[in-house]
Amino acid sequence: MTVSEFVLETKELGISFGGLKAVSDVNLKIKQGEIYGLVGPNGAGKTTVFNLLTGVYQPTTGTFFLNGKELKGFGQERINHEGIARTFQNIRLFNNMTVVNNVMVGLHNNPEFKCNMLESIFRLPKHFKVEKAMRERAKELLTIFGLLDERNNLACNLPYGKQRKLEIARALATNPTLLLLDEPAAGMNPNETEDLRKTIEIIRKQFGITILLIEHDLKFVSEICDEITVLNFGTALAQGKAKDALNDPEVIKAYIGK
Amino acid sequence: MEFISTLLNGLSSGGTYAMIALGYTMVYGIAKMLNFAHGDVIMVGGYIMYVMMLLLSQNVFLGIAVAVVFCVLLGILVERLAYRPLRGASPLAVLITAIGVSYLFQSLALIVFKSSPKMLSVLQISGALKLGKLSVDYSTIVTLAVAAAVMTALTLFVKKTKTGRAMVAVSEDRDAAKLMGINVNFIIMITFAIGSGLAALAGVFMLMKAPSLSNTFGAMPGIKAFTAAVIGGIGSIPGAMVGGILLGVIEAISFKIPLIAPYTDAIEFSILIIILLVKPTGLLGKRRREKV
Numbered sequence: 001m002t003v004s005e006f007v008l009e010t011k012e013l014g015i016s017f018g019g020l021k022a023v024s025d026v027n028l029k030i031k032q033g034e035i036y037g038l039v040g041p042n043g044a045g046k047t048t049v050f051n052l053l054t055g056v057y058q059p060t061t062g063t064f065f066l067n068g069k070e071l072k073g074f075g076q077e078r079i080n081h082e083g084i085a086r087t088f089q090n091i092r093l094f095n096n097m098t099v100v101n102n103v104m105v106g107l108h109n110n111p112e113f114k115c116n117m118l119e120s121i122f123r124l125p126k127h128f129k130v131e132k133a134m135r136e137r138a139k140e141l142l143t144i145f146g147l148l149d150e151r152n153n154l155a156c157n158l159p160y161g162k163q164r165k166l167e168i169a170r171a172l173a174t175n176p177t178l179l180l181l182d183e184p185a186a187g188m189n190p191n192e193t194e195d196l197r198k199t200i201e202i203i204r205k206q207f208g209i210t211i212l213l214i215e216h217d218l219k220f221v222s223e224i225c226d227e228i229t230v231l232n233f234g235t236a237l238a239q240g241k242a243k244d245a246l247n248d249p250e251v252i253k254a255y256i257g258k
Numbered sequence: 259m260e261f262i263s264t265l266l267n268g269l270s271s272g273g274t275y276a277m278i279a280l281g282y283t284m285v286y287g288i289a290k291m292l293n294f295a296h297g298d299v300i301m302v303g304g305y306i307m308y309v310m311m312l313l314l315s316q317n318v319f320l321g322i323a324v325a326v327v328f329c330v331l332l333g334i335l336v337e338r339l340a341y342r343p344l345r346g347a348s349p350l351a352v353l354i355t356a357i358g359v360s361y362l363f364q365s366l367a368l369i370v371f372k373s374s375p376k377m378l379s380v381l382q383i384s385g386a387l388k389l390g391k392l393s394v395d396y397s398t399i400v401t402l403a404v405a406a407a408v409m410t411a412l413t414l415f416v417k418k419t420k421t422g423r424a425m426v427a428v429s430e431d432r433d434a435a436k437l438m439g440i441n442v443n444f445i446i447m448i449t450f451a452i453g454s455g456l457a458a459l460a461g462v463f464m465l466m467k468a469p470s471l472s473n474t475f476g477a478m479p480g481i482k483a484f485t486a487a488v489i490g491g492i493g494s495i496p497g498a499m500v501g502g503i504l505l506g507v508i509e510a511i512s513f514k515i516p517l518i519a520p521y522t523d524a525i526e527f528s529i530l531i532i533i534l535l536v537k538p539t540g541l542l543g544k545r546r547r548e549k550v
Contacts, residue, residue, distance in 0.1 A: 080439035094430040105427040
């Protein structure tokens with residue numbers, strides 16, 4: 001394993017569906033602790049990049065590295081074990097499970113909570129100890145997101161903003177080094193967005209993780225992101241500090257036309 | 259009094275149906291497929307017990323244990339060899355494969371054990387508990403007790419353990435579960451293992467009541483348990499329990515009334531149709547809400 005100064009590095013990452021190049025030549029370099037934005041008009045290929053990075057799609061060109069380790073070709077579970085977790089553009093919680101159980105599913109593979117099935121089936125003391133520790137950890141995570149009081153409600157009964165937060169909590173529970181957030185502020189009002197911004201800052205500080213996010217709210221992006229990449233038609237139009245990249249003439253052209 | 263003993267009989271055969279139905283419903287909920295070879299696992303378990311009785315003479319408990327373990331391994335093997343390669347294929351391809359596996363088992367049993375039914379009388383428990391006018395067969399009591407214990411244990415397993423929680427997560431959203439690092443193949447394997455083990459156990463109780471074993475031994479109870487799973491709402495674990503017990507009770511009552519006794523099977527399947535007409539998702543099935 002080579003040591004890399006970047007948490008995530010993609011090299012000429014791309015995928016074609018038949019003849020259509022959905023994403024091509026995406027080169028991202030994301031440093032430890034950064035909040036990195038991926039923006040662009042609808043259909044630019046942002047979510048496709050996320051699907052490539054999480055193993056939902058396999059890249060047809062290029063590759064990507066997490067802390068210097070090549071993850072191309074790995075399956076979805078394996079990539080999660082290596083340290084990439086994500087949320088979804090259209091929320092995909094385990095709707096008929098309680099809030100706390102959603103987070104506990106995220107904790108499933110955490111080595112701290114190892115307990116083999118025989119121990120569970122025979123309900124050995126270890127089983128109860130591990131269950132209790134998992135529940136406690138889940139509650140800690142829910143506290144950060146202000147969801148503790150909702151812990152015994154079904155996920156599908158939460159209001160929209162809280163569902164988004166729960167998705168982040170569930171992803172964080174898998175103990176990632178890189179967290180991918182797909183439009184975390186979508187459908188939120190300005191207060192909720194501001195609240196979300198604070199939460200993201202807190203988790204960056206508290207967990208020391210790196211965040212890559214897709215967002216349409218450009219004000220939100222320029223406030224929170226250290227660096228961004230603007231995608232259009234599957235390729236990078238501009239990269240760099242949020243202010244500079246968003247003022248790039250090519251970017252303005254892509255967003256509002258000539 | 260007679261009504262109560264009929265009811266208890268119904269509950270106990272319902273418990274047997276429920277144990278089989280759990281296999282259908284869990285596999286459907288988690289692997290999203292109908293495993294039509296599930297009923298034949300009962301038959302295989304029966305023959306394994308028969309062979310064990312020949313080899314071990316009369317050690318019934320060891321015979322049962324070997325049959326259950328064999329069926330658990332068989333379930334895992336079938337999933338691995340026949341169904342896993344088809345993951346992501348069209349549901350029809352998987353369905354027809356399952357029907358193929360079912361005929362494979364039946365034909366193999368016919369080749370190995372020939373067509374004459376085998377009698378497995380060692381499993382029978384004679385006698386009945388008499389409380390005043392009430393008389394309940396011991397086999398009914400044993401079946402009821404084991405079925406209740408198994409269903410309680412399974413409910414606890416699903417609700418209170420890591421693996422159980424992962425099973426629910428996979429049935430809710432397989433891809434999201436994968437992205438949370440859940441090993442979906444392992445969870446599906448466990449599901450098949452549990453389902454097949456329960457089927458073998460149910461076979462024991464069926465043989466207690468009717469000790470004649472042939473290669474189609476599992477076919478009818480398989481279909482009935484599937485019916486029970488659908489009545490309860492396929493994919494729902496409590497649904498399979500409720501559906502199985504309901505079916506068993508209806509069957510027992512219908513058997514007791516001379517006028518309609520010959521039509522018992524027809525009555526059971528008519529009830530399936532009526533319930534599905536009124537509530538298409540089954541009694542405890544969840545409505546799938548599509549977001550627009």
